[in-house]
Amino acid sequence: MARFIFITGGVVSSLGKGISTSSIAALLQAHGYKLRIKKLDPYLNVDPGTMSPLQHGEVFVTDDGAETDMDLGHYERFTGIASRKSDSVTSGQIYSKLLAKERAGDYLGGTVQVIPHVTDLIKEFILDGKEEVDFMLCEIGGTVGDIEGLPYFEAIRQLGYELEKENVLYVHLTLIPYLRSASELKTKPTQHSVKELRSIGIQPDIILCRGEKKLMHNERKKIGLFCNIKEENVIQSQDVNSIYDIPLDYHEERLDYQILKSLNLPYKQDVDLSVWRSIKNNQSLIQGRVKIAIVGKYDSYQDSYKSLIESFKHAELFHKRKVELVWVNSENLTASNVVEKLKNVNGIVVPGGFGKRGVEGKIEVIKFARTQKIPFLGICLGMQLAVIEYARNVLNLENANSTEFDIHCQNVIDIMDDQIEGNNLEKLSETREIGGTMRLGSYKCQLKTNSKIHKAYGKTFIEERHRHRYEFNGDFKKSFESSGLSLAGISLDNKYVETIEVDEHPWFIAVQFHPEYKSKPFEPHPLFVSFVDCAIKTIA
Structure with missing residues (x-):
């Protein structure tokens, strides 16, 4: 019989429910239990695929092609368990399914209501796959008291009754603010948050108290007394x-x-926690630093690149060398200032992204990295722009571009054949759906045996996750390869170019996929390990 742990948050958002959920999962794994983690997001978007990274953070992609909340990335990084489409749901998905059922007559003409119809669909999502695991951990997005979250809280309240108390545990994460002027931790916000939770029928079993200061015995006792839980179940989350x-x-x-x-x-x-002790020990051994520039347009909100940041932390642990990320806004870059902006970095990354804004600045950066022999990693759009830069400045195709930005260009980057219908810029309309219309999820690739990327991976066949619409235009393959740009990775069906590298360069690799999605602290991604290694070697 699976046990269910429901993780909720109170007081303020962004307290770290995803990290807390992942950490609980890691501990239960260490005790030998099999588990699965699900994320329930109350917003009405169908998924974050069409949401701005500046508002929501990065879009994480699963092997089976779901565009999900970035917390699923944390789940994978802490547990090593690959998330699935069925591990993430939003109100948009719930209501879409509900309305489809209503239109099909599934409710036999009855009145469709939040209770029981919406809550039943939420419970159906939670219970799916329960036979496979010992624990089902479910993180409820948002904060208790949010109006859009009420159906989710009602659903998990009902499950607490239906599954019987010994099979259900409620964990509530709250903020314990510290008032510097009074030198005092304040428990009242937590008391009010738990009161709100109890008013809708949920009594938390464990309270995680997030704060910058250590929680003392008196505060624990007070929280336990006023929130009706045992003092030992008041847990510090400093x-x-x-x-x-x-x-x-x-x-x-x-x-x-x-x-x-x-x-x-x-x-x-x-319990064996040697993996986590080793990670902590490696952190204490970090010496020196290496500077890596991240050149993008979402630098004002770094959660837009969350998996990328974590991948460099994993490489940092591997090399025991501090990776200092230097954030450079590509919109502010020109041919005249790129040298000044990047003069002290040891490596350059151009990550994924969408849209024309900031593209020309990124192309100038790529030219600088290529000509100055600075280690370079291009990811998704970063690879496409590396192809454009090479076409313009080596092949002398002045009008080389992507049809994403200019439909009348020499299209070295073009829309995929099976995506032309409904995605061509000439056919854009207000009614066209753009969510979920990309090459999404995991695809296999074959690497050339003598390539730099093959050396980095140490194997010929790889499988990585994608999220894009545009591809390298195969009509230009011979022109690029004859000029020193190696098409080092090709899809198994020989249809798509997956990786490129510059032959006469110490480390210039660009990939169409997103390697950052699969890196973990106990298993750093080989591309980031190799890239940081080369960047370290540039330091005199």
Whole structure:
């Protein structure tokens, strides 16, 4: 029988429910339990695929092609379990399914209501796959009290009754603010948050108290008394230097013990957390630094590149060398200032993105990296722009571009054949749907055996995740290869160019896929490991 843990948040948003959920999962894994993590987002968008990264953070992509909330990336990085489409749901998906059922007459002419119809669909999502696991962890997006979240809280309240109490645990993450003027931690916001939760019928079993200062005995006792839980179930969640310290911190707080005790399950006294101890030890061994420039247009909100940032942290742990990320806004770059902006960096990354804004600045950066022999990694759009830069400045195709930006160009980057209908810029209309119309999810690729990227991976066949509409135009293959640009990775059906590299360069690799989605602290992605290694070697 699967046990269900529901993780909710209170007081303010962005407290780190995703990290807390991932850390709990990592601890339960260490005790030998099989689990699955699901994210329930109350917003009305069908998925984050059409949402701005500046508002919502990065869009994470699963192997099976779902565009999801970035918290699923945290779940994977902490547990190593690949997320699936069926691990993420939004109100947009719930209501779309509900209305389709209503139009089909599934409700037999009855009145369709939030309770029971919406809540039943939410419960159906939560319960799906319960036979496969010991634990189902479900993170509820948003904050208790948000009006759009009410159906989700009602659904998990009902499940607490229907599944019986010994099979359900409610974990509530709240903020314990510190007032510097009074030198005092304040528990009142937590009390009010739990009161709000209890008013809709949910009594939390465990409260995670996020704050910058250590929670003392008096505060724990007060929270336990006023929130009606045992003092030992009031768990400190203090700010840390690295999110990868949190599983160990929670273990020291005996969170895993309290969870298993509450659900009458066995607890390993000698639980193996060596993976997390090794990560913490490697953090303490980091010496020196290497500067890597991230050249994009979402630099004002770094959660837009969350998986990319974490991938460099994983490479940092591997090399025991601090990776200092230098954020450069591509909109402010021109041929006249690119040298000044990037003069002190040891490596350059142009990550994925959409739209024309900032593209010419990125092309100037790529030219600088190529001509000055600076280690360069292009990801998705970064690869496409590397192709455009090479076409313009080496092949002398002055009008080389992508049809994403100019439909009348020499299209070295073009729309995929099977995507032309409904995606061609000439056919854009207000009614066209753009969500989910890309090459999404995991695809296999074959690498040339003598290539730099083959050396980085150490294998010939790889499988990586994609999120894009436009591709390298195969009509130009011979022109590029004869001029020193190696098409080092090709899809198994020989249809798409997946990776390129410049032959006469120490490390100039660009990929159409997103390697950052698959990097983990205990298994850093080989491309980032190789790239950082080359960047370190440039330091005199």
